[in-house]
Amino acid sequence: MFTAGIITASDKGSLGEREDISGETIRKILEKSDFKVVKYSLLPDDRELLSKKMIEMSNENIELIVTTGGTGFSKRDITPEATKDVIERETPGISEAMRSYSLNITKRAMLSRAVSGIRKNSLIVNLPGSPKAVDETLTYIIDTLKHGLEILKGDASECARK
Numbered sequence: 001m002f003t004a005g006i007i008t009a010s011d012k013g014s015l016g017e018r019e020d021i022s023g024e025t026i027r028k029i030l031e032k033s034d035f036k037v038v039k040y041s042l043l044p045d046d047r048e049l050l051s052k053k054m055i056e057m058s059n060e061n062i063e064l065i066v067t068t069g070g071t072g073f074s075k076r077d078i079t080p081e082a083t084k085d086v087i088e089r090e091t092p093g094i095s096e097a098m099r100s101y102s103l104n105i106t107k108r109a110m111l112s113r114a115v116s117g118i119r120k121n122s123l124i125v126n127l128p129g130s131p132k133a134v135d136e137t138l139t140y141i142i143d144t145l146k147h148g149l150e151i152l153k154g155d156a157s158e159c160a161r162k
Contacts (some may be wrong), residue, residue, distance in 0.1 A: 005057040007037035009070035009079045014044040021131040022068040027035040050082035058122035069129035071114040081117045088115030
């Protein structure tokens with residue numbers, strides 16, 4: 001079982017003006033896939049706050065950090081930039097796979113600026129803000145993320161035998 005943290009970037013959500021359905025969608029998918037969600041944060045679209053929370057979670061050795069929201073074209077959408085501020089190594093294949101899969105569903109997927117990468121022993125993945133898109137993309141990548149985390153932990157040989 002892997003540990004996970006969820007960060008929702010939403011100005012309205014952080015003010016209590018909008019329910020965080022996307023964060024809850026992430027939680028359900030992760031728990032169904034045998035992840036233990038140990039941290040959840042609902043923050044405004046603030047680059048410094050988002051970066052600090054990702055650093056905090058990685059320093060706590062949370063293995064998977066999933067963000068939702070802030071990946072579009074709005075001036076307040078800065079989650080990818082906050083993520084790039086903290087990752088040590090990019091994992092572009094994850095974000096490319098999500099966009100490629102989503103393009104089969106909607107042409108608007110090409111507008112996603114989501115990124116993913118590794119900080120210390122944590123994998124950080126940006127997801128879209130829409131609950132429907134979160135469900136589609138996270139469900140699509142979750143099994144491969146587990147394998148990636150096993151590699152990151154040095155446990156991939158066990159996975160290869162299964």
